[in-house]
Amino acid sequence: MSNNLYQTFGYELAAQRQVRLEAQARQDGLVRGLKRARRVDHKQKSAAPAPARAPRVTCASDLG
DSSP states (O other), rough: OOHHHHHHHHHHHHHEEEEEEEEHHEEEEEEHHHHHHHHHHOOOOOOOOOOOOOOOOOOOHHOO
């Protein structure tokens, strides 16, 4: 059996490696997508104008 070890298990090992590589590639793609989305969100936040503030009322004469 030791002489035929690769013949017996070679295809199964190759299939397992292929599945593992494909899963890693999918995970890497998801990570890249998340990083890209975070960069876009950050750029949009920093590019957005600051919200306008209402003037502060400090005394009765400011009320009108």
